[in-house]
Amino acid sequence: QVQLVESGGGLVQPGGSLRLSCAASGGIFSYAVMGWYRQAPGKQRELVATITGSGYRNYADAVKGRFTISRDNAKRTVNLQMTNLKPEDTAVYYCEMNSSSWGQGTQVTVSS
DSSP states (O other): OOEEEEEOOEEEOTTOOEEEEEEEESSOGGGOOEEEEEEOTTSOOEEEEEEOTTOOEEEOTTTTTTEEEEEETTTTEEEEEEOSOOGGGOEEEEEEETTTEEOOOEEEEEOO
């Protein structure tokens, strides 16, 4: 059974940075496509970024150039480095594995 636990959310001012981490247990992590999604109040969950086992990355247009997804297969973690944060980045951020397993989410709030 796959379990995903996110950490690193919080309150940050516009222009600031945050680093989210997701620790995975269960499943064959090194071959899994890992991703980050987010859901803002009143909106549908949307893709932020994904990374394949071999390291191919895909980003939503809204975060390109600001966010970086990375993974450590030995530690079974996937990270999301977020820079130049904007108020519209405020959301609950979810880690996912193979579009089938999800974490509980971590809140990111960008506000002055």
